[in-house]
Amino acid sequence: MTAAVERLRELENSYETPDLPSLSDGLVRTLDLPANLPARLTIAQVAELVGVSVHALRYYERIGLVEVGRDAAGHRVYDRDALSRVVFVARLRMSDMPIQDIARYVDLVNRGDATVPERLALMQAHRAAIMRRLQKLRAALAVIDYKITTYGGDCSP
């Protein structure tokens, strides 16, 4: 558990975590859920915790990304499992994975162990997409820095 967190930090640092203040992205940047969380959360609490809107949470449920139970009053009750799922989905969204791909992945998980290779392939493809995105962003950043430092402020490339 703590080892997992350490490994995460390690991986994260190996990609040059910058010196900017690390914005709180809700739970999305922790690997294990905090142990002191209540076992059953309301939709508002999950939204706050994970950093997405309640609207988005309901939407995720509607399109089948998460299953969430209900209490006697018909209100959603997020248990540990549901919270895990939400955090997972939020992470993938954070890296711009299209909802459709996330849905596909979730579907594969629901289909059972036979789909493991396909899931892995999906993740690896997404990893490659993130790498490309990073590359482009870094290039853009370099251009913008060039523009800022040399100054000028015109519209030339």
Next chain:
Amino acid sequence: MTAAVERLRELENSYETPDLPSLSDGLVRTLDLPANLPARLTIAQVAELVGVSVHALRYYERIGLVEVGRDAAGHRVYDRDALSRVVFVARLRMSDMPIQDIARYVDLVNRGDATVPERLALMQAHRAAIMRRLQKLRAALAVIDYKITTYGGDCSP
């Protein structure tokens, strides 16, 4: 001119250009336009060169991001200026700057030198946005790598 290109490379490298094959992003990653380009290009040539669709180019013109001349037949003629502008816009889009912000910037440029500080501020704000985006992507990448390496393939966070 060559010094400028060198400086760009330098900046780019200072952000750890990864070892992935650098995708051809049209002209968007070069600082100076190649000298051997024809002085007047058709919309299709610009689209090919810059890596955006002709539809997008027309759209950019329609919303006022670029001004483009016409030939006798009413066809668009992109001169050096227009091409510069397009490359500039494409670069900003590449880093996910919203069209509205780009339009604002272009508008400031058209307004003249008095707007220079505001333009600089806009660029700096955008730079900060890119840094945040990079940060999030790196974090997401770390999580995904963790998932891929430890394997498992489930939906837990």
Next chain:
DNA sequence: GCTTGCCTTCGAGTGCACTCTAAGGCTTAG
């Protein structure tokens, strides 16, 4: 008992950035 404030559903609406369609014009090749 009523207001406040959270929650519910379903369906419709929004914003962004294109993307495409329809109807037509010019130019060159066969």
Next chain:
DNA sequence: CTAAGCCTTAGAGTGCACTCGAAGGCAAGC
């Protein structure tokens, strides 16, 4: 002469990912 293959316009359509609205349920506080 005509067909191919570019281009033009205005306006409508698309896909994504939410986001909101309307109408109503339930529980706590005044």
